[in-house]
Amino acid sequence: MAEKVKVLLSEEEVDAKIREIGEQISRDYEGKQVHLVCVLRGGSFFMCELAKRITVPVSIDFMSVSSYGSETKSSGVVKIVKDLDDPLIGKDVIVIEDIVDSGRTLSYLMEMLKERKPASLRLCTLLDKPDRRVIDVNIDYLGFQIPDEFVVGYGLDYAQKYRNLPYIGIVDFD
Numbered sequence: 001m002a003e004k005v006k007v008l009l010s011e012e013e014v015d016a017k018i019r020e021i022g023e024q025i026s027r028d029y030e031g032k033q034v035h036l037v038c039v040l041r042g043g044s045f046f047m048c049e050l051a052k053r054i055t056v057p058v059s060i061d062f063m064s065v066s067s068y069g070s071e072t073k074s075s076g077v078v079k080i081v082k083d084l085d086d087p088l089i090g091k092d093v094i095v096i097e098d099i100v101d102s103g104r105t106l107s108y109l110m111e112m113l114k115e116r117k118p119a120s121l122r123l124c125t126l127l128d129k130p131d132r133r134v135i136d137v138n139i140d141y142l143g144f145q146i147p148d149e150f151v152v153g154y155g156l157d158y159a160q161k162y163r164n165l166p167y168i169g170i171v172d173f174d
């Protein structure tokens with residue numbers, strides 16, 4: 001456990017950005033209900049904070065897919081570990097993710113969810129690492145673009161640690 005964590009985005013910066021995204025979503029979905037689909041486990045902290053900032057009616061559901069083990073490299077394999085409880089048909093769905101990295105997880109997931117015939121389907125991610133993209137993914141709501149560094153906090157883990165940090169930090173493995 002030699003790694004150290006240094007702050008990349010402070011708690012204040014992250015909270016302010018989530019507030020902004022919440023306001024934007026509230027405007028865009030005025031008169032509608034949004035159905036937030038949280039991608040576990042990383043998306044959970046972001047979704048809870050974001051949902052509190054949305055002023056239109058909100059429903060939530062959770063799914064879990066795996067593309068990473070406890071290592072910091074993508075396996076390229078996407079597997080549904082836990083599916084949604086409720087159907088998406090006719091709903092205005094926003095998928096909530098912690099980070100888009102290679103894009104493999106999200107491109108697969110968005111295609112799969114589209115087949116369930118939601119009224120609309122958008123993607124909201126707290127972080128985006130564009131330098132690492134392998135598969136193109138359309139992001140509708142974005143918190144921050146970040147450099148190609150391994151980050152933790154606000155739901156993101158390193159070997160299941162650090163998810164509870166209230167800020168985004170860069171892991172220093174030296």
Ligand code: IMP
Nearest residue numbers: 074100101102103104105150151156157
């Ligand atoms: P992708 O399929 O390569 O876009 O990977 C997306 C998933 O990998 C995210 O939902 C995270 O769970 C994980 N991931 C990617 N980059 C990081 C990182 O810097 N820190 C922690 N987890 C990451």
Ligand code: MG
Nearest residue numbers: 039042043098
């Ligand atoms: Mg994730």
